Amino acid sequence: MYEKKKINWLFKLITVIAFMIILAPMIVIVIVSFNATEIITFPPQGLSMKWYANIFAENSKFVDGFLNSVKLAIVATLFDIVIGVLASISVTKYSFKQKGLLISLFTSPMFIPSIAFGFVLLQMTASMRILTPFLKILIGHIIIILPYIIRNTLGILTSYDWTIDDAAASLGANPVKVFFKITLPIIKPAVLSGALLAFLYSFDEAVISSLLTSAKFTTLPVQIINYMEFRFDPTVAAISTILMAISLALMILMDKFIGLDALTKQ
Amino acid sequence: MKTKKKILFLALPALVTLLTVFIIPMIYTFIEGIATDKLDFYIKFCTDPFYLSILGNTAILSVKTTVLCLILGYPTAYFLARTQSKIKSALLIATIFPFLISAVVRAYGWMVLLGSNGLVNHFLMAVGLVDEPVKIMYTEKAVMIGLTQLLLPYMILSIMSVIQSIDSNLEDAASSLGANPLTTFLKVIFPLSAPGVVSGCTLVFTLSMTSYVTPRLLGGAQYLTVSTFIYSQVKTAFNMPFANAISYVLVFAILLFQVFSNSANHYVSKKVGGV
Numbered sequence: 347m348y349e350k351k352k353i354n355w356l357f358k359l360i361t362v363i364a365f366m367i368i369l370a371p372m373i374v375i376v377i378v379s380f381n382a383t384e385i386i387t388f389p390p391q392g393l394s395m396k397w398y399a400n401i402f403a404e405n406s407k408f409v410d411g412f413l414n415s416v417k418l419a420i421v422a423t424l425f426d427i428v429i430g431v432l433a434s435i436s437v438t439k440y441s442f443k444q445k446g447l448l449i450s451l452f453t454s455p456m457f458i459p460s461i462a463f464g465f466v467l468l469q470m471t472a473s474m475r476i477l478t479p480f481l482k483i484l485i486g487h488i489i490i491i492l493p494y495i496i497r498n499t500l501g502i503l504t505s506y507d508w509t510i511d512d513a514a515a516s517l518g519a520n521p522v523k524v525f526f527k528i529t530l531p532i533i534k535p536a537v538l539s540g541a542l543l544a545f546l547y548s549f550d551e552a553v554i555s556s557l558l559t560s561a562k563f564t565t566l567p568v569q570i571i572n573y574m575e576f577r578f579d580p581t582v583a584a585i586s587t588i589l590m591a592i593s594l595a596l597m598i599l600m601d602k603f604i605g606l607d608a609l610t611k612q
Numbered sequence: 613m614k615t616k617k618k619i620l621f622l623a624l625p626a627l628v629t630l631l632t633v634f635i636i637p638m639i640y641t642f643i644e645g646i647a648t649d650k651l652d653f654y655i656k657f658c659t660d661p662f663y664l665s666i667l668g669n670t671a672i673l674s675v676k677t678t679v680l681c682l683i684l685g686y687p688t689a690y691f692l693a694r695t696q697s698k699i700k701s702a703l704l705i706a707t708i709f710p711f712l713i714s715a716v717v718r719a720y721g722w723m724v725l726l727g728s729n730g731l732v733n734h735f736l737m738a739v740g741l742v743d744e745p746v747k748i749m750y751t752e753k754a755v756m757i758g759l760t761q762l763l764l765p766y767m768i769l770s771i772m773s774v775i776q777s778i779d780s781n782l783e784d785a786a787s788s789l790g791a792n793p794l795t796t797f798l799k800v801i802f803p804l805s806a807p808g809v810v811s812g813c814t815l816v817f818t819l820s821m822t823s824y825v826t827p828r829l830l831g832g833a834q835y836l837t838v839s840t841f842i843y844s845q846v847k848t849a850f851n852m853p854f855a856n857a858i859s860y861v862l863v864f865a866i867l868l869f870q871v872f873s874n875s876a877n878h879y880v881s882k883k884v885g886g887v
Contacts, residue, residue, distance in 0.1 A: 350793040357687040364684040364768070365706055367761050371721020372713065374731065378724055385729070429625040436622035440615055452626060455634060457870055459822035461839045462859035463634070465846060466641045469856070489634045492626070543711070550714035553824045553839070557846065567716045571829065574720070583724070586717040593712035597705070606708060 372590060379583035397584035408585060411569035418480070418565060419548040422487040423495075423541050430495035431537060435529070438503040449500070453493040460490060464554035471558075479563040486554035491544035498540025502533050535604040542600055546593065638863075645856045653857035663841075667861065670837040673752055674820035677759045681816045682809065684760070685767030689808075690801075692768065693775035707765050715762055719829040722758045723749065726830070754830040755837070759820045766819070767812040774808030775801070806880045814873040818866060838862050 382392035401408050430452075437448050455463070464486060471482050506529075514524045530537075552567035559568050570582055600606065645653075657663045692703060710718065725731050728745035736742045748754050778801065786796040824839040831840060838858065845855035 353793050353797065357691050360684060360687040361691045361703075364688040364764060365703065367684065367757075368710055368764055369706060371718050371725060371761060372710070374724050375717065375721045429629060432622045433626035436619045440619050442616075442619060448623060448627075451630060451635075454630070457818075457866060458638065459839065459859075459862050459866060461822065461824050461842050462863045463638065465842065465855060465859050466637050467633075468846070469641055469852065470637045485633050488629065492630070496626075546712050550716065552714075552716055557843070567714055567825075570716050570720070571825075574723075574829070578723070582720055586720055589717055590713055594709070597709060597712055606705070
């Protein structure tokens with residue numbers, strides 16, 4: 347039993363270290379965001395809210411960047427929910443020969459490095475004047491976040507009992523009604539958790555965005571990276587703290603309405 | 613016939629989207645690159661030790677990150693899977709929460725911590741381990757620390773879900789038959805959790821090979837990985853054909869690794885008895 351205690355003790359110690367590493371940068375950011383001095387010191391020399399005010403300063407483009415990122419993420423996520431749910435149904439409701447191929451095609455963007463795909467988009471769209479930077483980045487995000495929605499939806503649909511749908515149909519409901527009244531309510535938690543991950547992935551995405559961005563249109567993550575190249579003051583800590591608060595709020599909402607279980611199944 | 617039409621109708625939107633803006637452009641750009649420049653830029657990459665060292669360093673960095681995540685992640689996953697402690701749900705939330713936080717934000721936190729004026733250096737000097745600030749930022753160490761923090765939750769969750777499905781009676785059975793805890797762990801628990809270890813390692817290795825934000829912010833121009841090197845070829849050297857060639861080297865390296873890890877996965881699940 348002495349040895350068992352030793353192993354338990356070691357595992358607990360490593361767990362503590364692991365969570366220290368996971369949480370350290372995030373805790374430090376919150377503390378630094380209230381720092382009174384421009385030079386980042388630790389522990390902070392006095393408290394101040396001026397870095398938060400700085401985000402909204404006149405010449406700061408952070409608010410624009412934030413709105414651009416939100417717009418991109420909303421459009422990309424909504425688009426992918428539609429095509430992703432339909433695609434997931436196609437490969438779970440019916441069984442056919444090319445099913446496996448189709449599933450690997452649907453999740454293929456996961457295995458391609460974003461930098462390579464972003465660069466391909468950059469080359470392909472360079473001569474297309476009609477495409478604004480917003481549309482170019484949107485195309486990129488629609489592709490890379492699709493697997494998140496499809497994987498979550500597939501996860502629930504593989505155990506879905508399609509005879510319920512047949513029952514509803516035999517009682518006279520048309521396919522559209524069956525989908526909205528029966529299928530969708532059942533798969534909603536999985537679709538929503540996939541959508542949350544997809545939304546945040548698009549919102550935080552910085553690789554494709556930095557390749558395709560223009561002086562007129564940038565997203566928030568790109569703006570933060572560019573800002574840090576010239577200045578290293580706690581303004582970024584203030585923005586980061588706000589972003590973490592938003593994510594925390596989303597997570598609490600998610601936990602309240604559908605539970606966090608769906609998120610742990612990566 | 614009718615079913616086929618239905619399948620096609622449902623799959624079509626996603627299929628058309630993926631083919632037109634993803635699959636076809638990826639293949640077209642690759643073929644076009646070879647058609648215009650033959651293999652010149654691939655040869656340039658593969659014959660120059662400097663370029664090869666970037667690929668090698670990225671692979672070594674990814675292996676180190678994967679090993680570090682495994683060393684830290686396995687015991688954590690085991691603890692989380694088996695504990696009945698009240699803080700379990702708080703720890704689970706702490707594991708999931710980072711998924712929702714931008715890589716930019718998390719790298720920024722490390723920039724504050726690891727700088728020459730940062731908390732880590734203050735601590736090292738206060739304890740007396742070093743006399744003057746150590747250079748951590750813009751080295752492999754900084755990128756490795758950043759990536760470990762970024763990817764550790766993936767490792768923990770992959771392994772945890774497998775350990776949760778292992779019957780804890782097996783551990784009692786082993787010890788009642790006289791196995792000491794270490795033997796029980798090495799002969800029973802670890803082999804049974806191998807599928808989770810393989811999938812966690814695959815995920816962490818792939819994501820570190822292709823990561824861009826963390827190496828850009830913590831490695832900068834002084835410590836290059838394949839991704840940041842491609843970016844610098846595009847945005848500062850304007851050498852598009854070369855960037856194109858390196859992109860596809862990375863793509864094929866990742867696809868090759870996927871094939872390898874798939875067979876590892878297959879082998880392990882077969883040994884464990886199918887999951």
